[in-house]
Amino acid sequence: MAKTPVIAIVDDDEGVRTSLxxxxxxxxxxxxxxxxGMDFLRQAPGDDPxxxxxxxxxxxxxxxxxxxxxxxxxxxxxxxxxxxxxxxxVRQRVMAAGAHCYLGKPSSGDEIIRCLEEAxxxxxx
Numbered sequence: 001m002a003k004t005p006v007i008a009i010v011d012d013d014e015g016v017r018t019s020l021x022x023x024x025x026x027x028x029x030x031x032x033x034x035x036x037g038m039d040f041l042r043q044a045p046g047d048d049p050x051x052x053x054x055x056x057x058x059x060x061x062x063x064x065x066x067x068x069x070x071x072x073x074x075x076x077x078x079x080x081x082x083x084x085x086x087x088x089x090v091r092q093r094v095m096a097a098g099a100h101c102y103l104g105k106p107s108s109g110d111e112i113i114r115c116l117e118e119a120x121x122x123x124x125x
Contacts, residue, residue: 005050005120009033010040010066011082012058016105020053023109024116037066048077051100051119053112056083056090064094071097078119082107 007024009031011017021031032049034040038060040052056063063081070076078100083090091102100122101115 004028004030006030006032007116008040008049008052009054010037010052010058010063011055012036013055016055016082020112023112024053027113027116029116037061037063037069040066041069048075051078051080051116053080053082053116056081056094057085064090064097067094067097067099078122080112080115080119082112 007029009017009020009024011020011033012035014035017033017035021033024031029050036058037054054063054066061069063079063083067079070079076098079094079098080101080103081094081099082103082105084105086102086104095102100119103111103115
């Protein structure tokens with residue numbers, strides 16, 4: 001029996017974390033929510049999610065800094081970035097480093113689901 005994909009949600013806004021977790025669960029995936037990049041990094045490297053949805057602008061370490069740390073540690077899985085403050089420079093940097101999508105906030109549930117399904121389809125477990 002196939003294991004249900006785990007989607008990590010990393011956002012400092014509790015309302016966003018809750019709504020994204022609800023959306024992810026509504027389409028049959030498991031959601032694990034983290035209030036910061038540091039919270040996520042504290043988990044064991046063997047527990048990587050199938051995909052991550054991360055905010056770009058967060059305190060302590062930003063989403064793109066989190067991505068850089070994960071890549072440097074050899075942890076590779078699709079990341080969908082969301083931000084209320086889109087920047088072409090940040091978009092180019094995270095996409096060049098392997099991000100799957102770069103979405104503005106707010107984004108429709110359909111758009112988030114499309115990115116998530118595409119990311120999971122292209123990511124071998």
